[in-house]
Amino acid sequence: MSPPLGSERVLQLPSELKLVYRAEGAANLVYKIVVPECNGVDSRILGLPETEQEDSVETKQCSSKILASQMNEHKVDSFHGKLLRLRKDQTHTTAPLQALYDFRRYLAPLFRAEELIHPTAVQIDKALLLDLNTELRLLEQQNKRPIIRAGMYLRQESYGTIMDDLGHAPDNSSRIIIELKPKWLLQSPDAPRTARRCRTCALRAYRTAATTQSPEQRRISSFCPLYLISPNEARLSQALHRKFAEEHVSAQIQQHVVSYLANSSLLQRIRHLQATLYPVGVLNADPNNTDFLTVMTLRDCSLFLMVSADGVIGAKLGDLDMKSPARMKHWIATERQLIDGCWYDMSLSGTEHIPCALEGS
Ligand SMILES: O=P(O)(O)O[C@@H]1[C@@H](OP(=O)(O)O)[C@H](OP(=O)(O)O)[C@H](O)[C@H](OP(=O)(O)O)[C@H]1OP(=O)(O)O
Numbered sequence: 629m630s631p632p633l634g635s636e637r638v639l640q641l642p643s644e645l646k647l648v649y650r651a652e653g654a655a656n657l658v659y660k661i662v663v664p665e666c667n668g669v670d671s672r673i674l675g676l677p678e679t680e681q682e683d684s685v686e687t688k689q690c691s692s693k694i695l696a697s698q699m700n701e702h703k704v705d706s707f708h709g710k711l712l713r714l715r716k717d718q719t720h721t722t723a724p725l726q727a728l729y730d731f732r733r734y735l736a737p738l739f740r741a742e743e744l745i746h747p748t749a750v751q752i753d754k755a756l757l758l759d760l761n762t763e764l765r766l767l768e769q770q771n772k773r774p775i776i777r778a779g780m781y782l783r784q785e786s787y788g789t790i791m792d793d794l795g796h797a798p799d800n801s802s803r804i805i806i807e808l809k810p811k812w813l814l815q816s817p818d819a820p821r822t823a824r825r826c827r828t829c830a831l832r833a834y835r836t837a838a839t840t841q842s843p844e845q846r847r848i849s850s851f852c853p854l855y856l857i858s859p860n861e862a863r864l865s866q867a868l869h870r871k872f873a874e875e876h877v878s879a880q881i882q883q884h885v886v887s888y889l890a891n892s893s894l895l896q897r898i899r900h901l902q903a904t905l906y907p908v909g910v911l912n913a914d915p916n917n918t919d920f921l922t923v924m925t926l927r928d929c930s931l932f933l934m935v936s937a938d939g940v941i942g943a944k945l946g947d948l949d950m951k952s953p954a955r956m957k958h959w960i961a962t963e964r965q966l967i968d969g970c971w972y973d974m975s976l977s978g979t980e981h982i983p984c985a986l987e988g989s
């Protein structure tokens with residue numbers, strides 16, 4: 629049964645829109661919504677790079693009367709500057725309406741409204757999902773999807789969410805988005821007292837040793853999260869050095885990001901919540917406790933920094949989909965692997981070595 633979303637009316641995604649593959653993570657695909665001009669001249673899509681134009685899929689014609697009335701109310705334009713986020717077909721993730729309900733009930737109250745990306749529900753025509761899946765197979769053949777995401781497609785379900793595209797400045801000014809996953813901002817409560825690596829660095833060390841994939845393919849965090857909450861700009865700069873290099877971030881933008889992070893109360897709040905909401909480690913946690921699931925969600929959220937030439941103009945948290953208890957087996961297995969394999973104590977050397985804040989302590 630769908631959870632209640634108050635008096636909110638769930639919009640149907642209008643058929644006039646074009647969807648352009650934008651990005652994807654482990655659990656969701658994200659599409660840029662392109663709104664055609666009313667006179668038929670699609671000037672907004674003309675501004676897109678050629679590759680994006682080729683990859684765009686027009687939403688299927690939908691005969692619904694509701695849709696027709698929405699069109700009359702010029703609702704289509706309200707999709708301008710938005711992204712559509714659709715769930716992949718996996719067993720451990722939460723259905724979109726439930727995720728939205730959980731976000732509003734458990735996660736949103738922990739932050740100020742302006743610190744969050746606010747998703748809203750949208751109803752999707754199933755035929756559109758089939759078309760998008762066909763397109764995903766094509767993108768895969770053309771090597772336009774990250775290799776590690778290949779073979780995973782959209783779930784056939786009726787809802788997705790839309791949200792503001794943070795890369796789209798309402799005044800068309802230029803801005804770049806730096807995305808960071810703060811991950812575990814404190815040591816895992818299950819880690820041995822002798823640990824010389826934090827949970828994120830221990831997991832990175834384990835994965836690095838266990839795979840032949842390159843760091844880009846693995847998408848493993850290239851910094852120690854414990855340094856993220858350092859007020860020391862030089863230390864922060866050093867910790868983010870690899871990430872900045874991988875993403876070709878200019879020296880000026882690096883400086884803006886570092887000075888934002890050094891003074892960020894948002895990161896301090898996430899850390900405080902991770903520490904206090906449910907201080908028991910995964911090995912002894914109750915998988916159905918919502919505080920535990922909230923903490924696990926906060927250990928995997930994304931921080932988006934919007935940076936203009938003048939400095940950081942905003943920071944928002946995204947990917948606040950409440951984790952499912954179905955993930956418990958995986959979390960326990962990961963923690964056991966890190967403890968039993970001594971990954972909390974071990975360090976990698978050579979080019980793969982990324983300093984952990986605990987090493988020096
Ligand atoms: O296990 P972790 O800490 O590596 O986190 C997973 C993430 O890996 P990361 O280390 O951030 O690269 C992983 O991210 P990527 O695959 O790296 O994009 C997912 O976010 C995964 O969550 P879910 O499958 O979307 O529910 C995350 O799984 P959860 O443990 O948060 O459920």
Ligand SMILES: Nc1ncnc2c1ncn2[C@@H]1O[C@H](COP(=O)(O)OP(=O)(O)OP(=O)(O)O)[C@@H](O)[C@H]1O
Pocket residue numbers: 650651652653654655656657658711713745791792793794795805807928930946947
């Ligand atoms: N509001 C937004 N504005 C701009 N880009 C976004 C936005 N939301 C998501 N993205 C882009 O889409 C990508 C995938 O989105 P998202 O993090 O929601 O996927 P996910 O599958 O839930 O991630 P994970 O792998 O952490 O589970 C992000 O890494 C980011 O590049």
